[in-house]
Amino acid sequence: MTVSVESRASKQAKKVALWLATFLLMLVMCVPGLWVVLSAFRPNREILAKPPVWVPEELSLVNFGKIFGFGAEQVGIPVGSYFTNSLIIALTSTVIALIIGVAGGYSFARYRFRFKGGIFLGLMLFRAVPGIALSLPVFMMWSRLGLVDTKLGLIIVYVSLNVPFTIWLIDGFFRQIPQALSEAAQVDGCTRWQAFWKIEFPLAKSGIAAAGVFAFLTSWNEFALASQLTRSTDSKTLPVGLLDFTAQFTIDWAGMCAMAVIIIIPALILTFIVQKHLIAGLTFGGVKG
Amino acid sequence: MAEITLEKVVKKYGAVGVVHGIDLSIAHQEFVVLVGPSGCGKSTTLRMIAGLEDITGGLVKIGGQVVNDLPPRKRNISMVFQNYALYPHMNVRDNLGFGLKIAGQSAPEIAKRVAEAADILGLAPLLDRTPAELSGGQRQRVAMGRAIVRNPDAFLFDEPLSNLDAKLRGQMRAEIKKLHQKVKTTVVYVTHDQVEAMTLADRIVVMKDGHIEQVGTPMEVFNHPLSTFVATFIGSPPMNLLPGLIEGSTVRLADGTGVPVPDRLKQFVRDGMAVQLGIRPDDISPVGHGLSQDGPGAEVALTVDLAEPLGMESLIYTRLAGQEVQAKLYGPRIVQPGEVLTFRLALDRAHLFDAATGKSVRAQ
Ligand SMILES: Nc1ncnc2c1ncn2[C@@H]1O[C@H](COP(=O)(O)OP(=O)(O)OP(=O)(O)O)[C@@H](O)[C@H]1O
Ligand SMILES: [Mg+2]
Numbered sequence: 001m002t003v004s005v006e007s008r009a010s011k012q013a014k015k016v017a018l019w020l021a022t023f024l025l026m027l028v029m030c031v032p033g034l035w036v037v038l039s040a041f042r043p044n045r046e047i048l049a050k051p052p053v054w055v056p057e058e059l060s061l062v063n064f065g066k067i068f069g070f071g072a073e074q075v076g077i078p079v080g081s082y083f084t085n086s087l088i089i090a091l092t093s094t095v096i097a098l099i100i101g102v103a104g105g106y107s108f109a110r111y112r113f114r115f116k117g118g119i120f121l122g123l124m125l126f127r128a129v130p131g132i133a134l135s136l137p138v139f140m141m142w143s144r145l146g147l148v149d150t151k152l153g154l155i156i157v158y159v160s161l162n163v164p165f166t167i168w169l170i171d172g173f174f175r176q177i178p179q180a181l182s183e184a185a186q187v188d189g190c191t192r193w194q195a196f197w198k199i200e201f202p203l204a205k206s207g208i209a210a211a212g213v214f215a216f217l218t219s220w221n222e223f224a225l226a227s228q229l230t231r232s233t234d235s236k237t238l239p240v241g242l243l244d245f246t247a248q249f250t251i252d253w254a255g256m257c258a259m260a261v262i263i264i265i266p267a268l269i270l271t272f273i274v275q276k277h278l279i280a281g282l283t284f285g286g287v288k289g
Numbered sequence: 290m291a292e293i294t295l296e297k298v299v300k301k302y303g304a305v306g307v308v309h310g311i312d313l314s315i316a317h318q319e320f321v322v323l324v325g326p327s328g329c330g331k332s333t334t335l336r337m338i339a340g341l342e343d344i345t346g347g348l349v350k351i352g353g354q355v356v357n358d359l360p361p362r363k364r365n366i367s368m369v370f371q372n373y374a375l376y377p378h379m380n381v382r383d384n385l386g387f388g389l390k391i392a393g394q395s396a397p398e399i400a401k402r403v404a405e406a407a408d409i410l411g412l413a414p415l416l417d418r419t420p421a422e423l424s425g426g427q428r429q430r431v432a433m434g435r436a437i438v439r440n441p442d443a444f445l446f447d448e449p450l451s452n453l454d455a456k457l458r459g460q461m462r463a464e465i466k467k468l469h470q471k472v473k474t475t476v477v478y479v480t481h482d483q484v485e486a487m488t489l490a491d492r493i494v495v496m497k498d499g500h501i502e503q504v505g506t507p508m509e510v511f512n513h514p515l516s517t518f519v520a521t522f523i524g525s526p527p528m529n530l531l532p533g534l535i536e537g538s539t540v541r542l543a544d545g546t547g548v549p550v551p552d553r554l555k556q557f558v559r560d561g562m563a564v565q566l567g568i569r570p571d572d573i574s575p576v577g578h579g580l581s582q583d584g585p586g587a588e589v590a591l592t593v594d595l596a597e598p599l600g601m602e603s604l605i606y607t608r609l610a611g612q613e614v615q616a617k618l619y620g621p622r623i624v625q626p627g628e629v630l631t632f633r634l635a636l637d638r639a640h641l642f643d644a645a646t647g648k649s650v651r652a653q
Contacts (some may be wrong), residue, residue, distance in 0.1 A: 180373050189391040
């Protein structure tokens with residue numbers, strides 16, 4: 001009896017410890033984010049107060065009004081164009097990376113061809129190179145080609161950054177779909193192409209969506225390369241635009257935080273979508289008994 | 290009319306030959322079973338008929354038309370896969386109707402034919418479920434329903450029952466047989482289970498290493514195996530094979546025992562020929578416990594090494610001419626190891642194979 005009581009107590013202790021550890025971890029991860037969000041709604045003077053004001057005294061949307069150019073105070077930062085640039089660049093590069101990812105992933109999953117292993121390894125190794133290491137060569141090439149400070153320039157960079165990942169992820173999803181399904185569809189009267197669109201594509205859809213969201217987030221949040229390759233409102237993206245809030249002697253923390261929130265919101269929405277898709281997963285009940 | 294003809298069909302993967310020139314013709318409405326050990330090329334042959342595998346050499350004809358270069362969808366065949374290959378994202382109704390929809394049939398027509406097929410296979414209550422919500426046997430039925438709904442020229446089955454447990458396998462085997470009696474379509478059925486082959490087939494094609502060993506009705510293949518391979522592959526437990534030498538009209542076994550050459554085989558043997566004498570366990574039975582007691586036979590006393598009672602019959606392991614053989618005892622009699630019984634060999638049903646080639650002496 002005593003043994004079981006003891007073990008129950010130690011189980012309880014373990015549980016508490018686990019909760020505590022989880023809580024601390026979440027605290028470390030979430031507090032900076034929360035602080036940013038909170039700061040977005042507070043005036044600069046409260047943000048910079050010493051000692052810090054932990055519980056906000058006033059919350060307002062003034063900072064957002066400021067950066068979007070309405071309200072009494074205004075900052076001369078073209079957040080609207082940055083937002084549009086970010087959206088165009090992230091969406092376009094994501095769509096292209098997905099198209100290449102689906103074609104490439106499907107080929108790797110279904111066909112045999114020469115140097116398949118080598119090509120795949122090459123793609124993965126390319127992904128292992130930190131983007132910033134490529135920034136100088138890319139900058140030199142792009143300046144020759146006149147692609148510096150253009151949306152196209154950044155789109156190309158982001159596509160090549162994302163393609164290895166989308167191919168890898170989508171390849172994995174197609175691999176899980178038994179070849180017999182496409183064969184059954186072909187016997188049922190489909191062309192190879194129809195079998196792909198009617199059977200294999202719908203089954204890989206959640207994987208493709210997940211790859212799309214990841215690619216979008218990568219492009220949306222990318223700072224290092226964008227800061228080198230963009231100059232003006234023609235191509236500057238939101239993360240680069242954040243730097244506009246730092247003047248020589250002052251930093252407009254309130255505005256910066258408000259803009260950070262604007263960057264975070266689409267990312268958050270998309271993360272929720274990807275979560276749903278990843279959890280939904282795939283059901284292969286039709287294949288294995 | 291949908292007869293299927295294979296002429297010298299060859300399949301190679303790169304330099305490796307898998308099917309080495311198969312000739313086979315399957316009649317309209319015939320149920321043909323391809324049987325053989327794992328890796329002998331059954332699936333490959335079936336997939337070449339389906340159009341899922343390129344044909345390296347030779348001709349495949351369906352209904353008289355050469356189909357070598359036709360894609361699967363133009364061959365008007367349907368196929369049931371080993372893992373069923375049901376579309377996981379569609380319910381049973383859509384799985385059944387998929388082929389008709391692709392073919393551009395009208396919605397009422399599709400509904401009507403799906404209902405018919407569902408009726409035949411007892412799927413009506415399951416139409417709105419997805420494959421994940423079905424049991425193995427139900428999935429199997431859906432796969433068959435998907436095959437019959439399009440009214441094809443031929444059905445191809447690739448080990449459709451191998452994922453089911455023994456009991457369900459027996460039930461589904463009977464259902465396939467009934468289905469064939471109902472819809473009367475040409476069937477090519479692949480299995481490595483000789484019981485399925487025996488029970489379902491109009492004709493059995495026994496394959497080995499990419500060759501056809503023998504083609505015939507189940508009874509022909511069972512009663513007149515053309516090689517030791519077929520003799521031991523078809524029939525369970527397998528036929529006993531005893532090496533021996535022909536001396537006049539006697540087979541001299543390894544330990545010197547002489548066994549008369551069966552009358553019907555006398556003309557095929559010559560003196561000094563090395564042979565294997567084949568006797569099925571059913572033809573070695575204790576006196577009074579055999580299948581038939583008439584016809585020529587030899588009686589010999591043997592010691593029981595092991596007995597496996599199976600209810601109305603027992604399988605007995607004993608030694609004959611210095612070699613382990615299996616014998617059958619019919620009737621509910623308990624046999625103890627070490628017991629000595631008089632066995633009767635039904636020699637008129639014995640087989641002789643050329644020891645050098647493994648072929649039946651009749652095939653020489
Ligand atoms: N894509 C391939 N590349 C190379 N060899 C292959 C390929 N597919 C099959 N084979 C070989 O062809 C031979 C015949 O294969 P097949 O699938 O037809 O055998 P099977 O008779 O259906 O066997 P099982 O009863 O195990 O299904 C096997 O030796 C196999 O290894
Ligand atoms: Mg097979």
